[in-house]
Amino acid sequence: MLDILKDLHEVLWLFAIVGIFMFLLHKARKEFDANIKKIEEENKKLREIIGVMKENFDKLLSQKKSSEVRVGHIAEKVSPFLKGFPMDPQKVHFLGNPIDYIGFDENGVSLIEVKSGKSRLSKVQRDIRDAVKAKKITWHEFRIDGEELIEIDTEEEENGKEE
Helix, strand or coil: HHHHHHHHHHHHHHHHHHHHHHHHHHHHHHHHHHHHHHHHHHHHHHHHHHHHHHHHHHHHHHHHHHHHHHHHHHHHHHHHHHCCCCCHHHEEECCCCCCCCEEEECCEEEECCCCCCCCCCCCCHHHHHHHHHCCCCCCCCCCCHHHHHHHHHEEEEEHHCCC
């Protein structure tokens, strides 16, 4: 009988230890879940802050780019009067797009593109530069005959009257 009591005593201790372990495990799980919830809430707050910061960054970046473009336009306009400009300012004409200036002097015709900062030539500007370097330049003279203009006007008027 003593052995049975001894075994029962050990079983009761084992149940007590398992019960305490289960209690501690349950308590740890509740704390873990509470910590996870806090972390998720903090994560949400941080994501909101990051979103606001990204919006502010995007706005500042847009303003910076806009001011760079404005400075570039101003630089394009005043560049003929700056030291190092390749031609006499009185002999150049502003085009703006796709090339900034065309110049005429005793040496011939010059195309001048003004760049500031880290700006680069556009694809069209590179194509123009390459065509000039390859001497792929042609001259066209286009004449308008006054009689053809009258015919066009007459045809448009006739078409308009028929409708």
